[in-house]
Amino acid sequence: MSTSSEHESANTQVDVWTSRRLIRWIDSHLTAKGIDAPRVCAEMLVGHVVGAERMQLYMEADRPASATELERLRALVVRAARHEPVQYLVGEAWFWSKRFVVGPATLIPRPATEHLVEEAVVAARAAAANGARPVRMLEIGTGTGCISTCVAAGLRGQRRGTEPTDPPVLPIEIQIVATDLVPAALDLARANAAAHGATDAIEFRAGSIYEPLTAPEQGTFHVLVSNPPYVRDDEWQEMNANVRDHEPRTALAGGAAGMDVLAPLIAGAHTWLVPGGRLVVEIGHRQHDDVRAAAAANAHLDGVDVKKDFEGFWRMLVATRK
Incomplete structure (x- = not known):
């Protein structure tokens, strides 16, 4: 989920994107883009892609996302950062x-x-x-x-x-x-x-x-x-x-x-x-x-x-x- 201006410096963590880490990163990214309620948007996007309700996201916060899930999520985050309503993105x-x-x-x-x-x-x-x-x-x-x-x-x-x-x-x-x-x-x-x-x-x-x-x-x-x-x-x-x-x-x-x-x-x-x-x-x-x-x-x-x-x-x- 990194961009050209943002790089992860941890070792194995670079390759393991847990629900907790994804929500934190998307929240920060959407905040920088001036998106309203970025934390809620992050939870909605991650929950939609991994198929989990909000409570489950935090109960399974260390669940790693698959490569397919990361690819789907990356595309949605790009659209959300362009101010496309997250409700439309998740339907x-x-x-x-x-x-x-x-x-x-x-x-x-x-x-x-x-x-x-x-x-x-x-x-x-x-x-x-x-x-x-x-x-x-x-x-x-x-x-x-x-x-x-x-x-x-x-x-x-x-x-x-x-x-x-x-x-x-x-x-x-x-x-x-x-x-x-x-x-x-x-x-x-x-x-x-x-x-x-x-x-x-x-x-x-x-x-x-x-x-x-x-x-x-x-x-x-x-x-x-x-x-x-x-x-x-x-x-x-x-x-x-x-x-x-x-x-x-x-x-x-x-x-x-x-x-x-x-x-x-x-x-x-x-x-x-x-x-x-x-x-x-x-x-x-x-x-x-x-x-x-x-x-x-x-x-x-x-x-x-x-x-x-x-x-x-x-x-x-x-x-x-x-």
């Missing part, structure tokens, strides 16, 4: 304590988006408590399918971070319609739903915003959730290179004010929600005022609020259909 990302297949056709799921799952699950359970059978949810711009899949899991009794002694959660019948513009994204979303046993709960459709829906579905959804493109034009160059140069621009860029999708999404939300239905939308931190104004302009929405994520950024618009 997966974790979200809501679940593993999701990812690829260049979709955004990489972010921890901040997990707030949407939690909010949607709470709204769906409230609808069920008020007699909704089944609870219906609409997701616009599903991408990897992580939000819909995790909401389905949450309503079927699965919870993140629970203890064995926690009381069981009663499952709720859920029907989800999840849409996306990109056929390759829908293929990925279907595969992820199947991997987590949620296929029967989610119907995937192709189209922009509300185009895939039919007239009889108006006023039938208890929850409407979306993580739409919302990056403003003046924010584009501020983004990290691994995002700006590799993740799909169509899933990120929202126009001059970042409202190209958000505005029609908010304006039309009431058409598809039942009275009392909940709108849950991810936004950019600088769009606090714009999304509040858009929601206030929709006379059919009430209880408008903008919430912060775990990092203290404005991240989620919520509102209720009157």
Whole structure:
């Protein structure tokens, strides 16, 4: 794993690259290249190549890598050092304590988006408590399918971070319609739903915003959730290179004010929600005022609020259909 500017000076150690040594070297190399979270990237790359989970890497820290593994790893490290997202390199990302297949056709799921799952699950359970059978949810711009899949899991009794002694959660019948513009994204979303046993709960459709829906579905959804493109034009160059140069621009860029999708999404939300239905939308931190104004302009929405994520950024618009 050495480069022209970095040479190992130990004797037999030169030829023996253990998991511990590989992680340490890759961490240092990616740090020098300005890569975010270099240690995590190193663990992901080594774990992917040797076929081990993170805990196993450290339990078997002195496991030597084979020549074939080193060759594969070397090629991946070169790409990671050029700011290619490590999640694309290994083909997966974790979200809501679940593993999701990812690829260049979709955004990489972010921890901040997990707030949407939690909010949607709470709204769906409230609808069920008020007699909704089944609870219906609409997701616009599903991408990897992580939000819909995790909401389905949450309503079927699965919870993140629970203890064995926690009381069981009663499952709720859920029907989800999840849409996306990109056929390759829908293929990925279907595969992820199947991997987590949620296929029967989610119907995937192709189209922009509300185009895939039919007239009889108006006023039938208890929850409407979306993580739409919302990056403003003046924010584009501020983004990290691994995002700006590799993740799909169509899933990120929202126009001059970042409202190209958000505005029609908010304006039309009431058409598809039942009275009392909940709108849950991810936004950019600088769009606090714009999304509040858009929601206030929709006379059919009430209880408008903008919430912060775990990092203290404005991240989620919520509102209720009157």
